[in-house]
Amino acid sequence: MKVSHLSWLIISLSPSLLVQAEELPDKQTELVAKVKQVGQAYLVPRDLSSIPQGEFGDKVRLGYQLFVNSQQMRDSYVGNNLNCSNCHMDAGRHANAAPLWAAYFAYPAYRKKNDKVNSYEERLQGCFTYSMNGTPPASGSKELVALSAYSYWLGMSGLMDQAGITTAVAELSDSDLIKGGKREDMLLPEAVKTAMTQPERAALPGKGFPKIAAPKLAYSPKRGSEVYQAHCQSCHGADGQGYESAGVYSLPPLWGPQSFNWGAGMHRVNTAAYFIYENMPFSKSVQLSNQQAWDVAAYINAQERPQDPRFTGDIKQLKDKYHKHQGYYGVSVDGKPELGSKAYGNNPKRSD
Template identity: 40%
Template sequence: MAAFETGLLGDGGDDTNRRETAAKQSDAAFQPPALGAIPDDENGAAIRRGMAIFLNTKTNAGDFVGNDLACVNCHLDAGRKPGSAPMWAAWVVYPKYRSKNGKINTMEDRLKGCFTYSMNGQGSPSGGPPPVGSDVYRDLEIYFRWLATGAPTGEKMKGAGYPKLKKTDIGYDPARGAKVFEQNCASCHGADGQGQRDINGRIVFPPLWGSGSYNWGAGMARVNTAAAFIKENMPLGQENRLTDQQAWDVAAFIDSHERPRDPRQTGSVEATAKAHHGGESYYGKTLNGRLLGTGTSGS
């Protein structure tokens, strides 16, 4: 028994070193496998298809995409970047309960929500997200599972989601945000917020409002979510350059513009706002004399 205890605990110095090493390791975000490690087999072929859907969603899953966005627009570096809702961190916590729909969600359920809201599936050729059991889900899921190779299951990992951003004392204001946008965002996303395309018409920088962007039901349509993403990840390549106040204000500016309607809206905007839009959303609010939430022509 004594020998067992010695082997388990070691002496004080060794135990201290182990704790310090473990602490240092826990401070570092998880590293997904390198792209060169994708296996050269049927699994690898599906992983590559999933990555292609993730990077160019409209090209590779266009029947279910009703706007000009791709998964990678909100989950940077092909879903690998910590602090940008990386997919290796999401994979290990599903299935789980989500208050948005009031039930246990599988990863397929979660992806269905992304296609419904962030990809504005109602405006797609199919008029909705991929059907249950679609190969689109299968390929995305095996890509996420591969990204999470070696990750602990059922744990919230460092770098998961978007870091929460505490509200400032003066709150947020779209008018202040317009100035932040002009100075820091318009060069990529355009003065009109409609993004930029390359010479072949492919989206380089995504639209942030209007018919080509996420709809009112998307998580990014909440000012707090957009502010957290912006603070941690924008301007691209200069993350954390904006102050907390600037991030809140520019998120308010972006999310105070009209966009495709919430697909849950079956009656009035007011009724849908009451049912689904508490918190930091401009949906159902009147701004500059206009009720927001009525949707765009591309809804």
């Protein structure tokens, strides 16, 4: 009796587990990183003070608020102490820190791998699941509409200024906003259409994080710990947990239960090295050597963090399926237990 009960349970559970495992990774595809070009001009979005009054402007403003103070979604959609703007710096406007104005015009994106199209809101959901270690807001929710509206407004206002158009950014319906700007039926002023082709708008200079050359010596968490002490510890703390005052994190945690999880793009050593080289130490960026950036990226990513949400019980299986890249998931460093085996939980409440 017991055995047949159990097998029924497994049969009835497995389809949903499968669906989850198949759906999650697609939303977090690695961006194509390109080497930075010297003397490149970046798109400049309009000043936030020029966001119009009215219903549409309110959505844009809400998107901004959610992006810079994502902690207002803590315990609903956010499961760690990060804000979106901790990585997408300057409120998502900083070139070479995956700016929203460049991202918006790159979606919907076609994924050859599984013949699927990713909308902009699905890409946003990916960062909620992994970078924010949370549970994403539902498709079409006011949060995803607002974050899309903010991204669209930043990008479109920049493109319009570049084309010499000074009128207000046209309003879009909620259902169009969440799709992203790389659509045949995307509403674009004529001058914007003729200034650039669709593929050019989808690959604006400053998009993502610029690629840096591979390190001369194989990257090393050990050397990275020295870089960390000298260049990072004063802000992010000896324990990597950042700094909180009166309940507000002004300095974000880099590992541990309150940071991004093992499925997030930033856990890959290459992605973190690109981000760090270009953007850290804060306000003194592009001063580490290439080797230092790789080593310190290895150091922060060879520490335990929340579990990869695609985990279904077997680290090795997950590693073989989703971690064929530069990262430490399932790897033992300095004879310690393999990383992932002591991972923290997904989407914990702040009080947990």
